[in-house]
Structures are given as C-alpha cells and as structure tokens.
Amino acid sequence: MPSFIKSLAVAAAVSSLGLGATQAQDALPDLAGRTIVAVTENAYVPLNFADPATGEGIGLEYDLFNEIAKRLNAKVDWQLSSWDVMIQAVRDGQFEVGMDGITINDERRSQVDFSDSYLTSQQLMLVRADETRFTDAATFAADASFLVGAQAGTTNFYVAVYNVLDGDEANPRIKLFDTFGTSVAALQAGDVDTVLMDQTSADGYIGANPGAFKVIGEPLGTEDFGFIFTPGSDLVAPVNAALAQIKADGTMEKLQQKWFYEYNAAQ
CATH class of the missing domain: 3.40.190.10 (Periplasmic binding protein-like II)
Structure with a gap:
C-alpha cells in the first residue's frame, strides 16, 4: 500500500490540474460580508467532528471552508444534519453548501452542484x-x-x-x-x-x-471529495477560485499536515 504522504502528494497534484499559478493568485470575488449557511454531520474524523473537550465542531473541512469564506469576505453559519438527508436538504436550498467527505460522482451531480475536488x-x-x-x-x-x-x-x-x-x-x-x-x-x-x-x-x-x-x-x-451546493448556486465559482488559491499558496498542505499528522500524533 502506498504511503499516505505519497497519497497526499498525488492528491495535491491531481486536484491542481488545470490551475495555473497566475489564475490561482488572481484577486478573489468579494462577497461583501455575506453569511453562507453551511452544513455538516460532525461524525467523520478528521474531516468534521465534535471536539471531545468542548463539543465544538472541528476538523479539516471546518478549517478549509472557514478559510475559503475569510478570503471571500464572507461569514459561515454552521449547521448540523444527518447524512441521510443532507444532499436533499442542500438540493432544496435549506442549506447553501454541504460537506461530509462527499464523493463527487455522476449520480450526485444530477442532484446538486459540486465544487472542484479538495481531497483525493x-x-x-x-x-x-x-x-x-x-x-x-x-x-x-x-x-x-x-x-x-x-x-x-x-x-x-x-x-x-x-x-x-x-x-x-x-x-x-x-x-x-x-x-x-x-x-x-x-x-x-x-x-x-x-x-x-x-x-x-x-x-x-x-x-x-x-x-x-x-x-x-x-x-x-x-474518490474525490467536493463541497455540494444548491443547483445553480452563485457560490460555486467564488469557492472554486478561493480553493485554487488555497492549494497554490500552500495553505491546503498546512491543513493536511494539521489534521492528518499533528492531530493524530497528539491523540
């Protein structure tokens, strides 16, 4: 089995295909303080879960989407939902974006819009x-x-x-x-x-x-993981632009280091 470090290196390379450095560093859209209603499950270590000490939602997906929102001049209103209704709820517009280690596939693409892959x-x-x-x-x-x-x-x-x-x-x-x-x-x-x-x-x-x-x-x-959006969402392009920048400037690598290595070592 290939080492996880190699897997992450491949994932980073795959997810960055087609994104030039100039494009990734372009000025990002300004969402003017907009609040984005985001949903997750808090049951998928280390992507999203409740901190045993505080009950606060933590994990790579929290950190990543909070960073995306920060770069877009937006705020995040975090909500919780069970997995079995999450895709339907996002499709219906109850939440604007969802994440739970959601694999990008054609069946789901017929129901919701996806961001670019953030993890393979x-x-x-x-x-x-x-x-x-x-x-x-x-x-x-x-x-x-x-x-x-x-x-x-x-x-x-x-x-x-x-x-x-x-x-x-x-x-x-x-x-x-x-x-x-x-x-x-x-x-x-x-x-x-x-x-x-x-x-x-x-x-x-x-x-x-x-x-x-x-x-x-x-x-x-x-499998490739992506954020899901209500069909036709105006958030897909801004989120993809911020995600490209986060990959290009090394922030994604730092988040992977935090949650796949440092978090594990601290347990």
Missing part, C-alpha cells in the same frame, strides 16, 4: 488491531460469517456491496448504522468485522485510538 483519497478496510481471520477483501468475502458495517447511501456502502461482496444491496452481511461513527464503534465492540473508509478517516481513527485498529489489504478504489 482511497477506500480501505479498517479492522480491529488483532484481526487475523482475513487479510483482504477476497478472504473477507469468502467467509459468510464476517460482517461489514456501513452507512446507507455512502461510498463506503457501495464499495462494500460491489467491490467486496456480491452486488446485492440487501446482503445481510452488511449491517447499517445511522452515522459513520457508530459503525466504527460497532467494529471496536466486535459487532462487525470491518468498516470501509477513505485513507484520511482511517488515519484519523487509528491515531485517535492507539492499538485499536489497523488497515488491511490493497486500496479498493479512489
């Missing part, structure tokens, strides 16, 4: 640290007693269905949970045997729970 990650199998009964997707799939925890409608769910199991979305080996965090808690408790997640989240849980988890097998695919 891979799907991996997270298991308990003492797991020895299976070593990859094939050996997991071969034993019908092994269970995978997932959140319905997520990339993790669909990869479990189509890349690990038999393509049956009603397969009883998939145990559904209301939030991503509860699926990981079920894994730790022994109620399921693996949870699929991207590299960023896997590193977050491993760092926050030393000795509890590990990753096995080869990556099961890659």
Whole structure:
C-alpha cells in the first residue's frame, strides 16, 4: 500500500490540474460580508467532528471552508444534519453548501452542484488491531460469517456491496448504522468485522485510538471529495477560485499536515 504522504502528494497534484499559478493568485470575488449557511454531520474524523473537550465542531473541512469564506469576505453559519438527508436538504436550498467527505460522482451531480475536488483519497478496510481471520477483501468475502458495517447511501456502502461482496444491496452481511461513527464503534465492540473508509478517516481513527485498529489489504478504489451546493448556486465559482488559491499558496498542505499528522500524533 502506498504511503499516505505519497497519497497526499498525488492528491495535491491531481486536484491542481488545470490551475495555473497566475489564475490561482488572481484577486478573489468579494462577497461583501455575506453569511453562507453551511452544513455538516460532525461524525467523520478528521474531516468534521465534535471536539471531545468542548463539543465544538472541528476538523479539516471546518478549517478549509472557514478559510475559503475569510478570503471571500464572507461569514459561515454552521449547521448540523444527518447524512441521510443532507444532499436533499442542500438540493432544496435549506442549506447553501454541504460537506461530509462527499464523493463527487455522476449520480450526485444530477442532484446538486459540486465544487472542484479538495481531497483525493482511497477506500480501505479498517479492522480491529488483532484481526487475523482475513487479510483482504477476497478472504473477507469468502467467509459468510464476517460482517461489514456501513452507512446507507455512502461510498463506503457501495464499495462494500460491489467491490467486496456480491452486488446485492440487501446482503445481510452488511449491517447499517445511522452515522459513520457508530459503525466504527460497532467494529471496536466486535459487532462487525470491518468498516470501509477513505485513507484520511482511517488515519484519523487509528491515531485517535492507539492499538485499536489497523488497515488491511490493497486500496479498493479512489474518490474525490467536493463541497455540494444548491443547483445553480452563485457560490460555486467564488469557492472554486478561493480553493485554487488555497492549494497554490500552500495553505491546503498546512491543513493536511494539521489534521492528518499533528492531530493524530497528539491523540
């Protein structure tokens, strides 16, 4: 498995394609103090979650979108929503922008507008640290007693269905949970045997729970994360312009360092 540092380097290169340095450094739009209503779930370490000490929402997505708003002369009104209604709520205009490690794909593009990618990650199998009964997707799939925890409608769910199991979305080996965090808690408790997640989240849980988890097998695919907007939103272009600048001037690299390395090391 390639190192996470290499993965981040590739992600940065991929997400910067087509953005020249001159374009990225152009003056940004001024939103004149506008308040942007943003929504997340607070259940996706280290992208968005509640600080155990204060209950305050923290994570890479918070820092990144706050920085975008600052550069656009805007403010952020942070709201919370469960994953299962988030895309619909943004599509209907209840919130202006949503984020929750949301994979950019054609099905979702038919419902909402997406920003450019801000992170590229891979799907991996997270298991308990003492797991020895299976070593990859094939050996997991071969034993019908092994269970995978997932959140319905997520990339993790669909990869479990189509890349690990038999393509049956009603397969009883998939145990559904209301939030991503509860699926990981079920894994730790022994109620399921693996949870699929991207590299960023896997590193977050491993760092926050030393000795509890590990990753096995080869990556099961890659995904690009983007912010979602109400269709036709006038925020897409300004956000993309600020995001390009943030990538070009090294701020994105600093945020990745903070949440993928320093945060893990502090746990």
